[in-house]
Amino acid sequence: MANLALRDLVKTYDRTEVLHSINLDVKDGEFVVFVGPSGCGKSTTLRMIAGLEEVTSGTVEIGGQVVNNLEPKDRDIAMVFQNYAIYPHMTVRKNIAFGLRTSKMTRAQKEARIEEVAGILGMTEYLDRKPNQLSGGQRQRVAIGRAMVRDPAVFLFDEPLSNLDAQLRTQMRLEIKKLHRRVGSTIVFVTHDQVEAMTMADRIVIMKDGHIQQIGSPAEVYHAPANTFVAQFIGAPSMNLLEGRGTASGVTLWTGAALATGPKADGKALTIGIRPEDLHVVESGGVLSGVVSVAEPLGSETLVYVDVDGKEIIASASGRTPPAAGDRITLDLDVRNLHVFDAASGEALA
Amino acid sequence: MAIAEDIRIKPSSETLLRPDRPKPPRNYAQFIRWALLFLGGVLMVMPLVYMISTSLKYSFEVYNLNLIPEEPTLENYTYVLEDGRFYTWFLNSLIIATLTTISTLIFDSLVGYVLCKFKFRGRYLIFIAILSTLMIPTEMLVIPWYLMSQQLGWLDTYWGIMFPGLMTAFGVFLMKQFFETVPDDFLEAARIDGLNELQIWWSVAMPLVKPALAALAIFVFLGNWTAFIWPLIATTDTALYTLPVGLSSFGDEADVAWELIMTGAAISTLPTLVVFLIFQRFIIRGVVMAGLKG
Numbered sequence: 001m002a003n004l005a006l007r008d009l010v011k012t013y014d015r016t017e018v019l020h021s022i023n024l025d026v027k028d029g030e031f032v033v034f035v036g037p038s039g040c041g042k043s044t045t046l047r048m049i050a051g052l053e054e055v056t057s058g059t060v061e062i063g064g065q066v067v068n069n070l071e072p073k074d075r076d077i078a079m080v081f082q083n084y085a086i087y088p089h090m091t092v093r094k095n096i097a098f099g100l101r102t103s104k105m106t107r108a109q110k111e112a113r114i115e116e117v118a119g120i121l122g123m124t125e126y127l128d129r130k131p132n133q134l135s136g137g138q139r140q141r142v143a144i145g146r147a148m149v150r151d152p153a154v155f156l157f158d159e160p161l162s163n164l165d166a167q168l169r170t171q172m173r174l175e176i177k178k179l180h181r182r183v184g185s186t187i188v189f190v191t192h193d194q195v196e197a198m199t200m201a202d203r204i205v206i207m208k209d210g211h212i213q214q215i216g217s218p219a220e221v222y223h224a225p226a227n228t229f230v231a232q233f234i235g236a237p238s239m240n241l242l243e244g245r246g247t248a249s250g251v252t253l254w255t256g257a258a259l260a261t262g263p264k265a266d267g268k269a270l271t272i273g274i275r276p277e278d279l280h281v282v283e284s285g286g287v288l289s290g291v292v293s294v295a296e297p298l299g300s301e302t303l304v305y306v307d308v309d310g311k312e313i314i315a316s317a318s319g320r321t322p323p324a325a326g327d328r329i330t331l332d333l334d335v336r337n338l339h340v341f342d343a344a345s346g347e348a349l350a
Numbered sequence: 351m352a353i354a355e356d357i358r359i360k361p362s363s364e365t366l367l368r369p370d371r372p373k374p375p376r377n378y379a380q381f382i383r384w385a386l387l388f389l390g391g392v393l394m395v396m397p398l399v400y401m402i403s404t405s406l407k408y409s410f411e412v413y414n415l416n417l418i419p420e421e422p423t424l425e426n427y428t429y430v431l432e433d434g435r436f437y438t439w440f441l442n443s444l445i446i447a448t449l450t451t452i453s454t455l456i457f458d459s460l461v462g463y464v465l466c467k468f469k470f471r472g473r474y475l476i477f478i479a480i481l482s483t484l485m486i487p488t489e490m491l492v493i494p495w496y497l498m499s500q501q502l503g504w505l506d507t508y509w510g511i512m513f514p515g516l517m518t519a520f521g522v523f524l525m526k527q528f529f530e531t532v533p534d535d536f537l538e539a540a541r542i543d544g545l546n547e548l549q550i551w552w553s554v555a556m557p558l559v560k561p562a563l564a565a566l567a568i569f570v571f572l573g574n575w576t577a578f579i580w581p582l583i584a585t586t587d588t589a590l591y592t593l594p595v596g597l598s599s600f601g602d603e604a605d606v607a608w609e610l611i612m613t614g615a616a617i618s619t620l621p622t623l624v625v626f627l628i629f630q631r632f633i634i635r636g637v638v639m640a641g642l643k644g
Contacts, residue, residue: 073545
């Protein structure tokens with residue numbers, strides 16, 4: 001186990017800078033998830049940590065040592081790939097043992113270690129099978145086993161659950177989290193799925209266009225997004241972003257509704273964020289009123305898409321007595337749950 | 351399976367309405383396809399059949415085109431097998447074809463792997479340069495090969511016969527294309543696991559392209575086993591003759607002993623058959639493995 005530090009990390013391809021001065025400290029034993037849309041630079045960052053991509057400038061430190069010039073094998077890391085990367089011509093045992101090829105362990109020690117890892121992952125009975133005799137989830141366990149067997153300082157996961165179906169993904173998510181609790185290793189996990197990020201991470205690093213947008217705990221990035229990108233990226237369905245303007249006493253929405261909240265930014269164009277679950281359907285006295293265009297029943301709740309003065313707003317309604325499409329409804333909100341952003345820069349205003 | 355049975359049991363509504371309907375035209379098309387395939391098969395097999403047939407004939411019957419000899423004999427086989435030269439030529443061919451096959455498999459896959467998986471300046475240029483040698487016919491290359499062999503003292507040596515076939519442009523091309531199908535994740539995983547580049551090529555990449563290696567092994571072995579022009583030019587010593595060159599020397603200036611040549615050729619097909627049988631299962635297994643991939 002070890003801490004990991006990225007200092008002013010920059011990556012350039014053919015004079016095009018794709019990663020811009022990334023700075024991050026990952027504590028020993030911490031589970032950090034990089035999340036962002038395709039092409040945001042999260043996998044490139046991970047590959048630079050692994051030593052599979054050259055660092056253009058800046059440093060990668062593992063356990064306090066700068067590893068920029070070290071080969072991947074000398075960095076004391078292990079990586080689990082999206083496509084599992086388990087060798088189809090080898091049995092599960094040989095695949096797991098592959099990570100120990102360069103180890104100085106005796107044969108007996110290696111065997112014991114393989115059995116131990118297989119036991120942790122529940123793969124003992126599959127040790128002599130070939131990968132094509134395993135399910136997707138079992139293959140992913142073998143890939144994790146191959147990484148675990150070396151007991152590395154840092155585990156790197158590159159979208160390892162992307163190829164699994166929804167049910168299996170949920171199950172593996174839980175298993176990886178349990179595994180982290182058990183072995184207590186430092187983990188850097190890359191995903192484009194914000195649900196994975198929210199459920200697994202100690203801290204989330206949200207990236208866009210090669211820049212870190214925000215670093216924080218799942219609760220922080222959800223409840224206090226740094227900008228409109230984070231506000232919309234984290235949470236499903238996305239946060240509603242509404243046009244507004246600052247007044248002396250609070251904000252005025254584009255509908256004319258006045259709300260006493262937020263920073264005093266008199267006359268300034270603002271973006272007001274409100275999560276669907278913070279909007280409540282009320283009989284009377286609400287802030288926003290509109291017609292339901294679509295109702296999506298999810299069982300415990302119903303998502304309603306409401307047309308308010310030409311703008312579509314998503315709200316969460318009761319799952320038992322939901323409004324139907326075509327109904328005119330009124331929505332109320334608690335001003336304490338509003339998020340106020342600068343309309344021009346998209347940055348959150350304190 | 352159940353669906354297939356359903357389809358078989360239930361006649362279609364069209365069939366029920368018109369029970370006398372003639373067989374659909376696709377059956378004629380199928381017949382023509384089968385007929386063409388049969389014809390192709392006959393064309394392929396005929397030379398082989400004539401080779402066996404001639405090997406069972408006496409010399410006076412060789413120019414009769416009858417398929418079944420009037421007086422079948424195994425005398426030619428006895429003569430060829432009792433002739434000590436045949437074993438020498440057989441061994442020469444075996445050594446040369448085996449060594450060139452091993453060499454080609456190693457070097458072609460190594461070059462193909464590097465050109466496919468390593469990014470370096472000029473790699474496309476090198477690949478195109480290698481490919482362009484495919485455009486030059488062997489007959490044109492024979493003269494420079496000969497001059498080179500003569501100056502380096504390689505004539506009448508195994509090395510002299512083998513060196514042009516130790517690496518092939520076709521093999522490099524084939525292996526490069528196959529390595530394209532090997533995901534980089536496998537190689538990167540091995541790199542993280544501590545293998546050096548040569549170990550990654552040998553332990554990870556090579557087992558994943560076994561079907562290509564098997565196909566290349568068959569092509570190269572057959573090509574070298576049956577090679578005639580260059581071994582004929584590169585050797586004057588009968589003890590170094592390969593089988594095709596040796597067989598062509600049967601007979602004298604006045605007459606060619608076709609029955610003996612055909613007998614030697616018939617025997618010489620056996621190793622190629624063995625090579626094919628050994629390697630074809632890798633090709634089939636490769637196809638099966640590809641089918642199982644998620």
